Amino acid sequence: MESIDLLIRARWIIPIEPAGTILDNHAVAVxxxxxxxxLPAAAAAERFAPRRETTLDRHVLLPGLVNLHCHAAMTLLRxxxxxTPLMTWLQEHIWPAEGRHVSAxxxxxxxxxxxxxxxxxxxxxxxxxxxFPEAAARxxxxxxxRAVIGLPLLEFPTNYAADADDYLAKGLxxxxxxxxxxxxxxxxxxxAPYTVSNRSFERIVTLTGELDLPVHLHVHETQAExxxxxxxxxxxxxxxxxxxxxxxxxxxxxxxxxxxxxxIALLAAEGASVAHCPTSNLKLASGIAPVTAMLAQGVNxxxxxxxxxxxxxxxxxxxxxxxxxxxxxxxxxxxxxxAHQALHAATLxxxxxxxxxxxxxxxxxGKSADLCAxxxxxxxxxxxxxxxxxxxxxxxRENVSHVWVAGQMMLENHTLSGFLKKDLENLAAIWQTxxxxxxxxx
Ligand SMILES: CSC[C@H]1O[C@@H](n2cnc3c(O)ncnc32)[C@H](O)[C@@H]1O
Ligand SMILES: [Zn+2]
Numbered sequence: 497m498e499s500i501d502l503l504i505r506a507r508w509i510i511p512i513e514p515a516g517t518i519l520d521n522h523a524v525a526v527x528x529x530x531x532x533x534x535l536p537a538a539a540a541a542e543r544f545a546p547r548r549e550t551t552l553d554r555h556v557l558l559p560g561l562v563n564l565h566c567h568a569a570m571t572l573l574r575x576x577x578x579x580t581p582l583m584t585w586l587q588e589h590i591w592p593a594e595g596r597h598v599s600a601x602x603x604x605x606x607x608x609x610x611x612x613x614x615x616x617x618x619x620x621x622x623x624x625x626x627x628f629p630e631a632a633a634r635x636x637x638x639x640x641x642r643a644v645i646g647l648p649l650l651e652f653p654t655n656y657a658a659d660a661d662d663y664l665a666k667g668l669x670x671x672x673x674x675x676x677x678x679x680x681x682x683x684x685x686x687x688a689p690y691t692v693s694n695r696s697f698e699r700i701v702t703l704t705g706e707l708d709l710p711v712h713l714h715v716h717e718t719q720a721e722x723x724x725x726x727x728x729x730x731x732x733x734x735x736x737x738x739x740x741x742x743x744x745x746x747x748x749x750x751x752x753x754x755x756x757x758x759x760i761a762l763l764a765a766e767g768a769s770v771a772h773c774p775t776s777n778l779k780l781a782s783g784i785a786p787v788t789a790m791l792a793q794g795v796n797x798x799x800x801x802x803x804x805x806x807x808x809x810x811x812x813x814x815x816x817x818x819x820x821x822x823x824x825x826x827x828x829x830x831x832x833x834x835a836h837q838a839l840h841a842a843t844l845x846x847x848x849x850x851x852x853x854x855x856x857x858x859x860x861x862g863k864s865a866d867l868c869a870x871x872x873x874x875x876x877x878x879x880x881x882x883x884x885x886x887x888x889x890x891x892x893r894e895n896v897s898h899v900w901v902a903g904q905m906m907l908e909n910h911t912l913s914g915f916l917k918k919d920l921e922n923l924a925a926i927w928q929t930x931x932x933x934x935x936x937x938x
Pocket of ligand 2: 565566714803
């Protein structure tokens with residue numbers, strides 16, 4: 497018998513690859529934080545002597561979800577300026593509020609709240625873009641989650657940095673200081689084509705070549721962004737980015753709502769990824785990204801929540817369902833973005849975009865044991881004929897019962913381990929009073 501750390505038996509396992517596979521009464525064997533085998537439960541009982549066991553006999557076990565675009569600390573600005581179009585929302589509400597309140601303490605506390613919300617909803621890894629990335633990283637390390645910490649870059653001064661050079665210097669120093677944290681990864685995070693100069697994009701291209709980091713960038717979110725680029729540069733933002741050398745396999749193009757067929761072909765040919773954020777795009781009235789055409793052309797697609805001020809939930813179950821439904825409605829084809837494609841985007845698609853597909857995104861021997869279990873023990877989820885469809889069209893984040901990150905149990909029977917929910921509620925209340933003293937408090 498092989499001695500191992502953990503054996504998880506489940507009624508159903510969706511490993512994501514090979515595509516469409518559903519394993520019945522199987523088990524995942526974990527040792528040293530890694531998956532060492534996925535095998536029938538009966539065979540696991542004969543082969544392994546686990547130090548810990550979890551039996552999930554009314555559950556679906558799948559890879560932890562990957563949130564491909566987030567501004568985690570914006571939980572503290574949740575609901576601050578709803579029902580407002582993007583540029584008004586950003587320039588008249590969010591940026592002024594960030595100017596008044598954002599600090600290392602704000603980012604730490606807001607990110608901690610985000611980690612709790614995401615873990616409870618089955619998200620084990622998120623791709624973050626925000627100010628004070630070192631403070632975000634401290635919160636992520638406290639939570640035990642995995643994250644890709646964006647090193648932000650804008651042309652204008654904020655509470656975090658004075659100018660483009662300062663943003664990059666501070667971001668790279670943060671990366672150096674946090675290098676030994678196994679669950680922290682890094683990306684370059686220039687905000688958007690309309691807030692970053694050609695000179696700064698050239699520096700980003702040099703750095704991504706030297707350091708092989710993803711480039712996490714809002715692109716073609718609104719038609720107004722494209723019109724403004726045509727006026728200022730005489731070309732659409734993606735064309736400008738292509739000429740500057742930004743469009744390549746490391747690019748994560750966030751939103752990509754307004755793409756013509758040539759731009760979809762460009763993203764596919766260059767091996768770039770798209771972070772699809774359907775709720776944010778609807779709420780800010782940005783539009784509907786052409787995901788069906790992207791998938792048909794072979795663009796790698798992941799799914800993001802965006803920040804809590806534009807969504808307002810950090811909930812990938814909602815995003816998967818909405819992504820699948822919008823794809824069908826917009827294309828007139830009920831086969832568009834099927835349940836497997838939605839699950840793939842929320843797991844392996846996100847992992848691939850982040851350059852982490854050898855580490856996470858599917859349940860395959862050798863990968864990290866980042867897992868999430870969904871309980872079907874609820875009349876609203878019965879009966880269950882097709883587990884993949886159930887995960888996309890029926891289950892919600894409230895059905896997530898267990899979560900592991902690198903083999904460590906973070907959620908057990910719907911209850912977070914590690915850091916206390918009550919403390920986080922107090923933390924949110926303290927910030928609410930600081931940010932808007934007259935707001936209704938519960
Ligand atoms: C460089 S820190 C991130 C910066 O982005 C702002 N932001 C949040 N959501 C969006 C969005 O959908 N489009 C553009 N910018 C966004 C956030 O408030 C920070 O200032
Ligand atoms: Zn965003």
